[in-house]
Amino acid sequence: MANTYDIAYDLEKQIRESDEYEQLKQAYQAVNEQAEAKKLFDDFRQLQLELQQKQMTGEAISEEEAKSAEQSFQNIQQHKEITALMSAEQRMSLMINDLNQIITKPLQELYGTLEEENK
Amino acid sequence: MANTYDIAYDLEKQIRESDEYEQLKQAYQAVNEQAEAKKLFDDFRQLQLELQQKQMTGEAISEEEAKSAEQSFQNIQQHKEITALMSAEQRMSLMINDLNQIITKPLQELYGTLEEENK
Numbered sequence: 001m002a003n004t005y006d007i008a009y010d011l012e013k014q015i016r017e018s019d020e021y022e023q024l025k026q027a028y029q030a031v032n033e034q035a036e037a038k039k040l041f042d043d044f045r046q047l048q049l050e051l052q053q054k055q056m057t058g059e060a061i062s063e064e065e066a067k068s069a070e071q072s073f074q075n076i077q078q079h080k081e082i083t084a085l086m087s088a089e090q091r092m093s094l095m096i097n098d099l100n101q102i103i104t105k106p107l108q109e110l111y112g113t114l115e116e117e118n119k
Numbered sequence: 120m121a122n123t124y125d126i127a128y129d130l131e132k133q134i135r136e137s138d139e140y141e142q143l144k145q146a147y148q149a150v151n152e153q154a155e156a157k158k159l160f161d162d163f164r165q166l167q168l169e170l171q172q173k174q175m176t177g178e179a180i181s182e183e184e185a186k187s188a189e190q191s192f193q194n195i196q197q198h199k200e201i202t203a204l205m206s207a208e209q210r211m212s213l214m215i216n217d218l219n220q221i222i223t224k225p226l227q228e229l230y231g232t233l234e235e236e237n238k
Contacts, residue, residue, distance in 0.1 A: 004134060011130055015123060099127045110144055111147075
């Protein structure tokens with residue numbers, strides 16, 4: 001039991017020392033150091049979140065909102081710090097997803113196999 | 120990089136060999152071997168899922184549905200195989216949550232700290 005947690009801590013350390021994490025940290029810092037880029041990025045994230053929530057609750061997204069999101073996305077792409085951060089986040093997210101898939105494989109197998117058997 | 124994945128595979132192996140996983144496997148098998156318990160449990164899960172989706176989309180849950188869920192929950196609790204499975208699932212879920220918290224700590228720190236700095 002303790003062993004499972006020990007290995008998780010090893011994995012945490014490894015993630016912290018990974019290129020993906022180091023690059024993400026630097027990219028995040030770079031955006032945060034530029035007030036204008038930071039504001040644009042925060043606004044974009046906020047808008048993205050609002051639209052996602054609307055989609056989840058089935059609320060309609062107005063043409064104005066869609067245009068505003070498109071404009072916001074074009075604006076942030078003008079800042080190389082932001083595009084670098086978004087790339088770094090995507091790489092990190094891919095790694096975390098990969099790791100999660102590996103770790104939760106026993107559960108996927110358990111439920112998958114038994115569902116299969118009971119069809 | 121390869122190292123990160125190697126450790127994730129170690130962790131997967133450890134989860135697969137954990138008491139939590141072994142107990143979950145046995146509990147799931149026990150429910151699946153009893154047609155009546157299996158049907159009750161599947162129906163309960165289905166109902167639970169439907170109510171969760173309604174909650175997420177802000178749709179009202181009728182009194183009838185609430186009663187039906189309550190009844191379904193009382194029914195499944197009569198089956199010791201089902202209560203054992205639900206306990207085993209909860210223990211497994213606690214472990215996976217713990218592991219996820221450990222692994223994603225570098226990310227929580229990164230975003231948490233920088234958000235703090237920018238307040």
